[in-house]
Amino acid sequence: MTDATPFRLQDFLPYLLNHAAEEVGQGFGRIYKDRYGMLRTEWRVLAHLGQFGPMDATQIGTMARVHKTKISRAVAALQAKRFVTRDTVDEDRRRARLCLTRAGQAAYADLAAIALEHDRALAARLTPDEHAVLLRCLRKLGRDLPTP
Template structure:
């Protein structure tokens, strides 16, 4: 069997995504002592506002245990608050506190700076080519039913 993992497209895409993600994670980890699941939960709440843990998991492609740990950590940092659903006491709504919104704003600045750095690394032509390839992949390969993405 002739198979080279290093040239297998899904493997290469995953490796590239992981490198990009790890480099950004190193920045927010050093600055805020935040994990990737915490960043994803914070970003989801900052972007979309009040959500349930289930909605955060669906939005960020995280398993419910990762969401639960991230929510607990953000709550301990006082960046997130919980409120019970008026109609269903089993459900909690989550939203950023004032401190959480401030951190989210700082994180967006950090994210934009990182995105600019990546854009400069690729150059205008390379960035347009990458965006076109990603758009083509996303358009031609819809998510598998019942699965929204990696279960980080």
């Protein structure tokens, strides 16, 4: 074993991943923040409900791999904005079925369209091939995100 450590921070995957995620996330982040005063978890909850329909907090947390306290507070914020409603479900009165309001759906539609455009702009910085490989790699590295 040689004494020189060949470790290079600039090639360290966690470092690069984090940088790219921050950089890329910030771009879209400013949008939902400026337009709706939302935090990232709020956007995610909104997106999940918009995409998969009514769910309870635990389902969202499982799918998005977000801790329940974060979900709880995000839901509270979205309720305050009149973007979601909660109905306690009768079969199990611990659970609450979260639903987008009209306004919530509108916000989701608005943001989803921008997100799509944003995503296309990002993809345009890569070749189609690179893009495909990138998605595959990211899915391999993060645990798979379950769908409903």
